[in-house]
Structures are given as C-alpha cells and as structure tokens.
Amino acid sequence: MDHPRRSEDRPGADDQVSQTERAQQAVRRFRSELTLGEDSIDTDTWAGSIPQVYGVAPRVRVGRSRWFNLLWLVPIAAVGLVVAIPAAQGLRNVPAVADFIERYPGADPAWSAGAGTGFPAWLSWQHFFNLFLMVFIVRAGLQILADHPRLYWTRHSTPGHEWFRMQKPVPEDPLWTAKEDSIRLPSGVGLPGVRHTIGLARWWHLGTDVVFLLNGVVFYVLLFVTGQWHRVVPTSWDVLPNAASTMIQYLSLDWPPEKGWVVYNGLQLIAYFVTVFVAAPLALVSGLGMSPALSTRFRRISKVLSIQFARSLHFLVMVWFLVFIAMHVTMVFTTGLLNNLNHMFAGRNDDSWVGFWVFAVAMVVVGIAWWAASPFTLRHPRVVQRVGSTLIGPFERWFAHVDAQPGEYDESDISPYFWHNGRYPDSAEYRTLADSGFVDYRLEISGRVEHPVELSLEDLRALPPHEQITQHFCIQGWSGVAKWGGVSMTTILDLVEPHPDAEWVVFYSFGEGADGGIYYDAHPIEEMRGELAMLAFDMNGEPLPFGYGAPLRLRNEVQLGFKQVKWIKGIELVAGIDEVGGGYGGYNEDHEFFGYRQAI
Ligand SMILES: Nc1nc2c(c(=O)[nH]1)N[C@H]1C(S)=C(S)[C@@H](COP(=O)(O)O)O[C@H]1N2
Ligand SMILES: [Mo]
Numbered sequence: 001m002d003h004p005r006r007s008e009d010r011p012g013a014d015d016q017v018s019q020t021e022r023a024q025q026a027v028r029r030f031r032s033e034l035t036l037g038e039d040s041i042d043t044d045t046w047a048g049s050i051p052q053v054y055g056v057a058p059r060v061r062v063g064r065s066r067w068f069n070l071l072w073l074v075p076i077a078a079v080g081l082v083v084a085i086p087a088a089q090g091l092r093n094v095p096a097v098a099d100f101i102e103r104y105p106g107a108d109p110a111w112s113a114g115a116g117t118g119f120p121a122w123l124s125w126q127h128f129f130n131l132f133l134m135v136f137i138v139r140a141g142l143q144i145l146a147d148h149p150r151l152y153w154t155r156h157s158t159p160g161h162e163w164f165r166m167q168k169p170v171p172e173d174p175l176w177t178a179k180e181d182s183i184r185l186p187s188g189v190g191l192p193g194v195r196h197t198i199g200l201a202r203w204w205h206l207g208t209d210v211v212f213l214l215n216g217v218v219f220y221v222l223l224f225v226t227g228q229w230h231r232v233v234p235t236s237w238d239v240l241p242n243a244a245s246t247m248i249q250y251l252s253l254d255w256p257p258e259k260g261w262v263v264y265n266g267l268q269l270i271a272y273f274v275t276v277f278v279a280a281p282l283a284l285v286s287g288l289g290m291s292p293a294l295s296t297r298f299r300r301i302s303k304v305l306s307i308q309f310a311r312s313l314h315f316l317v318m319v320w321f322l323v324f325i326a327m328h329v330t331m332v333f334t335t336g337l338l339n340n341l342n343h344m345f346a347g348r349n350d351d352s353w354v355g356f357w358v359f360a361v362a363m364v365v366v367g368i369a370w371w372a373a374s375p376f377t378l379r380h381p382r383v384v385q386r387v388g389s390t391l392i393g394p395f396e397r398w399f400a401h402v403d404a405q406p407g408e409y410d411e412s413d414i415s416p417y418f419w420h421n422g423r424y425p426d427s428a429e430y431r432t433l434a435d436s437g438f439v440d441y442r443l444e445i446s447g448r449v450e451h452p453v454e455l456s457l458e459d460l461r462a463l464p465p466h467e468q469i470t471q472h473f474c475i476q477g478w479s480g481v482a483k484w485g486g487v488s489m490t491t492i493l494d495l496v497e498p499h500p501d502a503e504w505v506v507f508y509s510f511g512e513g514a515d516g517g518i519y520y521d522a523h524p525i526e527e528m529r530g531e532l533a534m535l536a537f538d539m540n541g542e543p544l545p546f547g548y549g550a551p552l553r554l555r556n557e558v559q560l561g562f563k564q565v566k567w568i569k570g571i572e573l574v575a576g577i578d579e580v581g582g583g584y585g586g587y588n589e590d591h592e593f594f595g596y597r598q599a600i
Contacts, residue, residue: 023452026444027572030508034581035517037590041378047179047196047592048423048514055149055167055183065160088251097248106246106256106265108238114230117262119347123228126219127344128362133215134321135370136208139191141318143201146190147182148477151315155306155471156415157478163312175547178421178476179514188370192377198475199594200377203388206600209287210391216280223276231264232272242266258336261349268331271324279320286314292473293558293599296532297402307471307479385584385593392600399599400524404532404558409469414540415480418472420547422519425511425567433510438551443535447506447572450497457537457551463487463495466534474561475598484555485538489528492535492571498525502573506580507554507565513587521563521586522577522596523556532557535568560598562588 043052059067091097145151150162159170167183170176179196187193191204223229243266249256256265264272288294289310295302305313332340342348342355345362377384389396433441438457446452466488471481489505505528509519527533533556537544544550549566556563563586577585577596585596 019454020446020452022442023444023446023454023570026442026454027446027452027508027570030444030518030520030570030572031580033508033518034520035513035515035590036582037515037584037592039382041192041194041197041381043194043378045515046194050179050182050195050514052184052195054185055146056165058164058166061163061165067165084251085253088248089253091248092252092254100241101245101249104238104241104245104266106242106249106267107259107263107269108236108242109259109263111234111236111239111269112230112263114227116227118349119261119343120226120228121347122222122226124344124347126215126222129215130212130219132366132369133208133212134325135366136191136204136373137212138318138322139189139370139373140201140204140208141314142185143190143192144198144205144477145315146185147196147198147201148178148474149181149183150478151312152308153312155308155479155481156417157308157419157480158415158417164315175420175424178419178474178478182476187374190374192374194378196592197377199588199592200381200384200388202475203384203392203593203595204373204377207388207391210395213284219276232269232276234266234269234273239266239269243270255335258339260340260343271327275321275324279317279324283314283317283321286310286317288600290314290473290477291399291600292471292560293399293402293404295471295473296404296408296557299408303408307473311477381593385595389595393595393597396595396597396599400527400558400597402558402599404530406468406470406531409471409481411469411483413469413481414483418480418482418548419474419478421474421476421561422566423511423514424547425509427510427512430510430567434546434550441551443552443568444570445492445496445572446570447574448499448502449573450499451495453496460487460535460537460552463491466491467538468532468534468555468557470532470555470557472561472564475594476561483538483540484534484536485541486534486536486552486555489530489533489535489554489556493525493528496573498573501575504574504577504580504585506572506574506577507568508570508572509565510567510569513591515591517581517587519565519567519587520581521554521565521588522574522580523554523559523563524597525573527556527558530556530558558599562586562594563598 058070060070062068092101149165149167150157151164152158152162154161167181170181182196184190184195185193190201192200223232246256246265246267259265289302289305290307295307338351338353338356339349341359342350342352344355345358346355348354441457442454443460444454464487465485467483467485469481469483471479473479503525504522505525506520506522511519513519523533535552536555537552539545539548544553549568552568553566554564554568574580577583581587582590584590586594588594589596
C-alpha cells in the first residue's frame with residue numbers, strides 16, 4: 001500500500017517529528033478557533049443575523065414558466081359555491097335526482113351495525129390527542145418547508161423546475177445559497193416561526209410524529225378490537241351513491257338528517273377512511289422517503305419515490321389534512337353543533353351544553369399550547385433539542401446503520417444544478433492558499449491516532465482513488481446528484497491508525513459558521529468506515545470548485561448535507577463529542593440546535 005508521509009517513507013526522523021508536531025499543533029489551534037453556541041435565541045442575531053424576510057404567496061407553476069397564485073383559490077371557491085348552491089337546489093327539483101336521493105338518503109345504518117351506537121371514551125381521547133398533536137406537526141412541517149420553500153417532482157431541485165414555490169424565483173447569482181433562499185413565517189403559523197429555525201422545527205415535527213404514530217397504533221388496534229372500524233371502513237358500494245347524494249343535499253343547503261351517533265353518511269365515511277387509512281400511512285411513508293439513510297439503502301424504491309417526490313407527496317398529504325380539518329369543523333358547526341360536540345366530547349346523544357363546555361376547555365388547552373410553543377422554543381431551544389433527540393434519536397441512530405453502497409446512480413443521473421449552501425470562507429489564510437492553487441495546502445490530521453500526518457493535495461491524489469456518484473440531502477429539503485472523486489475515509493483511517501478510544505472523527509473548516517468561529521462537524525468513526533464515506537477533491541470530473549468546498553470536502557451519504565464539511569483544513573479523532581466546541585457534535589448542533597445524527 002502506498003503510504004506517503006508515514007515514517008517508513010520519510011527521508012529523516014526529524015522531518016517526521018516536525019510533521020507530527022505540526023499536525024498536532026495545527027489541530028490544537030483549530031479547536032481554539034471554535035465558538036460555543038448560545039442557549040437561547042435572539043431573533044436579531046439568530047443564524048448570523050439573517051434578516052427576517054417573508055416569502056411570497058404560494059404559487060403553482062402552470063406550463064413552463066407561468067405561475068398561478070393560490071390566493072386566487074379563495075374567490076374561485078366563493079364563486080364556485082355561489083354557482084353550486086343554486087345548481088344543487090335546481091337539481092333536487094329534477095324528479096330523477098329526487099328519486100335518487102330518496103333511494104340513497106346518505107347513510108345506511110346497516111353499515112356500522114357491527115360498531116354499536118355512540119362513541120367510547122377512548123375514541124374521544126384519541127380524537128383529542130390527534131387534533132392536539134396535529135397543531136404542532138403541521139406548524140413545524142410548514143416551518144421545515146419554509147427553509148426551502150420550493151417543491152419539485154425530481155431529485156434535481158433545479159431552479160425554475162419547481163412546481164410549487166412561496167419564494168421569488170432564484171436569483172442569477174451563481175453563489176446563491178439555500179440559506180439565503182429560506183423565508184420566515186408568521187410566528188403563530190410556523191413553529192417557531194423565525195427564519196431558518198429548521199433544526200428546532202424538526203425536533204417538534206419528528207418528536208410529535210413519534211407520539212402521533214404511537215397514538216395511531218393504539219387507535220388502529222382499538223378500532224379493530226372494539227369493532228369501531230365498521231364506522232370508518234366502507235364495506236358496501238352503496239357508500240358511493242350515498243356520498244353523491246349527501247354532497248347534493250349539503251350543497252343545496254337542505255341538510256340530510258344527522259345520524260352520526262349511529263352511522264356516518266357516505267361522504268363522512270369516505271373522508272374518514274381516506275384520512276385514517278390512506279393519508280396517515282402515506283404521511284409516514286412519504287416522510288421516511290426523505291431520509292438520506294433509507295433512500296440510500298432502499299435504492300429501488302427511492303429511484304422512483306425520490307426525496308423530492310416524497311416531499312411533494314408529504315406536502316399534498318398535509319393539504320389533504322388541512323382541507324379535511326376545515327370541512328370537518330365546518331360540518332360540525334353547521335349540522336347541529338351541540339349534538340355533534342356531545343358525541344365526540346361527552347359521549348352523549350342530546351342537545352345539552354356538556355359537550356360544548358368540554359370542547360371549550362379542550363380548545364383553551366390547544367390555544368395555550370399553540371400560543372406558548374414558539375416563545376418557549378426560542379427561550380429554551382436546548383430543551384427542545386434534548387427532548388426531540390430523546391424521542392427521535394433512537395431511530396436516527398438505527399437508520400444510520402444502513403449498508404450504504406455505491407452504484408446507485410450513473411453519470412446520466414448527475415444534476416444539472418447543484419445548490420450551494422453555508423457561509424463561504426473569506427479568511428486571508430484561505431485566500432492566500434486559493435490564490436496559489438492550493439500548492440501550499442496541508443490537510444492536518446491528528447488527535448487520538450498513532451500517526452498524525454500532514455497531507456498536501458499531491459499526497460492525497462497519490463493515495464488509492466475513490467469515486468462515487470451519490471445524492472446529497474440538505475436538511476433544508478433540496479437534493480442533487482454529483483460525482484465525487486477523492487480518497488475513501490477508510491484509506492485515511494488506515495494511514496493514521498486511530499487509537500482504540502477514538503470514537504468520533506471531527507472535520508474542521510477554513511470557513512466560519514454563520515455566527516463566527518470555524519465550521520466543524522463530527523461523525524461516528526464506524527460511519528467513516530462506510531463505503532460511501534470519503535474526502536472529495538474532485539466534483540463531476542473537475543477539481544472541486546470554490547463554492548462546493550475547494551480544496552477538500554467530506555461526503556458521508558447516510559447523513560444530511562450540513563454534516564458534509566466543506567473547505568476542510570484539518571481532521572481530529574476524539575473520544576467524545578463533548579470535548580469539542582459547544583459539545584453538541586458540530587457547528588449547527590452547537591449554534592442552531594441540530595442533531596448530531598441526522599439519518600432521517
Ligand atoms: N464549512 C462549511 N461546510 C458546510 C457548510 C458550511 O456552512 N460551512 N454548509 C453545509 C450544508 S448545510 C450543506 S447542505 C452542504 C452544501 O454543500 P454544497 O454547497 O456543495 O451543495 O455543505 C455543508 N458544509
Ligand atoms: Mo444544508
């Protein structure tokens with residue numbers, strides 16, 4: 001094996017000693033260039049004082065480059081109703097339609113005979129938990145979307161090719177970053193609302209997801225054990241004509257009689273069935289479709305269900321939920337409020353005010369939690385980070401153990417546009433090196449290793465080459481495929497020989513993070529032995545360009561983009577992440593409350 005700069009290959013022992021010392025000193029210096037993060041969020045200075053700018057009204061692309069502003073849907077829906085109501089009323093005067101409605105009045109009590117009448121208490125509690133959790137899931141989900149406010153159908157994330165955006169078109173600037181592209185949301189809508197708080201929004205979203213899923217599993221089990229499933233699973237084709245009939249009756253503003261205590265009408269049945277048995281599972285599957293680790297592992301699925309397809313689907317599922325909630329609440333309020341609220345909040349079938357008051361208390365609880373969630377998150381982000389990582393951490397850890405393998409993509413899959421991200425290096429040290437084509441560049445590797453080394457680009461190019469065509473998953477949501485050329489991390493580790501207590505590999509950058517102090521990130525050493533863990537000095541067959549991390553960057557494909565440190569100047573092997581920087585495992589972990597394992 002070719003081992004440049006190892007003692008055996010070196011001309012003199014003195015030189016070797018000085019090389020070891022230089023590497024050790026350099027890495028000590030890198031450590032001192034780190035800054036600790038804050039433990040609370042000041043909106044003015046957050047994320048490098050990123051201005052709190054909003055995006056534009058959501059719009060959908062029509063054809064090649066025309067954009068339809070979705071706010072138009074409001075007047076369109078209003079006009080639609082104005083037209084549909086008299087139309088439905090007219091229809092009901094047509095004898096054939098009247099006969100049809102008589103034949104299919106909306107519901108058949110036989111459908112849910114197996115469930116018995118009324119609602120058990122567990123169902124009321126489930127209903128409450130679901131609506132409570134949904135508030136945070138949707139708000140945090142919108143916050144995540146706001147960090148890359150564009151949706152695409154293919155993994156390429158090419159500007160202009162998105163089908164949905166709530167941001168202006170991407171500017172011409174060739175170094176425009178995804179962070180600059182993020183938008184703020186009103187703090188009552190987004191969670192926590194502030195621009196580029198995706199790390200915290202993810203804890204909320206994924207953390208409440210875990211609870212929501214557990215609740216969902218209990219719900220499914222109880223539904224089938226108690227026979228309540230008869231209420232929400234259509235078992236007869238009659239449901240369809242009855243749904244059509246209900247629709248006509250609703251639109252004509254002459255409601256069918258409410259029989260919810262006994263049986264749901266066809267329209268309700270279909271809406272509930274789709275929500276419980278289609279939308280909820282689809283939310284999970286499309287959510288997991290965005291995981292870098294799972295996408296890399298289940299290539300056959302992810303070739304079709306790419307991260308961007310999954311993201312778009314995930315968004316559409318949310319739209320379904322929002323439309324469902326809006327319709328559901330409207331119907332509850334307009335088809336006999338007190339009786340309806342008694343059903344779900346008091347388990348009784350009368351017109352007393354009991355259900356209303358229980359509902360009112362429930363809404364106060366939801367309202368307080370809604371109102372408090374953003375301010376709490378900004379004041380106690382470390383708590384959110386810790387609780388979130390307790391809930392979702394085990395899954396992140398588990399998914400990172402996938403057997404990532406090369407060969408997923410070929411040259412034809414390379415993305416025509418690859419987003420930039422992060423803060424570009426601008427130190428004199430970096431500029432001097434870059435100006436001379438990095439001839440004086442030395443990668444310093446030290447820490448808990450047998451052989452600290454310094455490697456020039458020439459040394460790196462002399463090592464066994466490694467190449468991979470892989471997909472990048474930015475935490476913000478964009479993705480892209482590129483070909484990376486360089487050296488496998490296994491080669492590097494074999495060269496320096498880690499001590500047995502070396503658990504983490506820390507990468508230091510020439511570039512600063514958003515709040516000052518150099519950018520860094522730590523990876524578990526076992527992931528660095530993975531087939532797709534490498535140091536790249538080439539991208540798509542050319543020397544790595546400035547914006548993408550010249551002269552050297554990391555690739556570890558089971559993790560998200562922020563862990564792929566660019567402009568690397570040094571590597572340190574350490575026993576624990578708590579001894580480096582703020583102790584959370586990387587710059588974004590310290591400063592922006594990200595998680596140190598992000599395989600989802
Ligand atoms: N030094 C440094 N490396 C960094 C960042 C940064 O800000 N500084 N940003 C990270 C993030 S968030 C992403 S998504 C990727 C983006 O890599 P690209 O610009 O090559 O697409 O780099 C990562 N590496
Ligand atoms: Mo990123």
